[in-house]
Amino acid sequence: MDFRNSDTITGPRTEDVLPTTATAAVKVVIVGGFGVGKTTMVGSVSEIRPLTTEETMTQAGVGVDDNAGVESKTSTTVAMDFGRISLSEELILYLFGTPGQERFWFLWNGLFEGALGAVVLLDTRRLQVSFDVIGRLEERGVPFVVAVNTFPDAPNHPVEALRNALDLPEEVPIIDCDARLRTSSRDVLMALMRYLHSLAVPLG
Secondary structure, rough: OOOOOOOOOOOOOOOHOOOOOOOOOEEEEEEEOOOOOOOOHHHHHHOOOOOOOEOOOOHHOOOOOOOOOOOOOOOEEEEOEEEEEOOOEEEEEEEOOOOHHHHHHHHHHHOOOOOOEEEEOHHHHHOOOOHHHHHHHOOOOEEEEEEEEOOOOOOOOOOOHHHHHOOOOOOOOEEEEEEHHHHHHHHHHHHHHOOOOOHHHHOO
């Protein structure tokens, strides 16, 4: 068969190819409960077309998955989301979004390996889904910031009230964000970078 005139695409798109100047990479994980916006955040901020593993939700999850508050959601991440940001010509940031449904949390262990830090996405309509998420990060010693995602009908709580409800130390940043917006998602990642830098640099 003659493929010379074929529209078949082989290999990555030009814009997805890793820059030749890249010499180092860091890894950040975006975590949270089901339906908090992890896939949306990766997609909004990634400079390449994100890799997603979204699948249509089926009857298999009925009685297993906790969909309270997000009953209209029809798809879910079953493995991970992946995106990339060039922090400079030499430094690349890889983003990994975790699956939110608890039955897929066994995949988190591999995604956490080598992670510099994490973003915990929060939906104030369903604070309880974040308790176990934060607990898993604390158990593994992964530093994180909390990003409160914007939803139209979500209650607006003062930062200190959220800190108390989540039992977070004073130094852990809590940031408002809109995961749909590239600039807002970028600001969350920058807040994480600043927090990680503060942990690495000794006081005094």
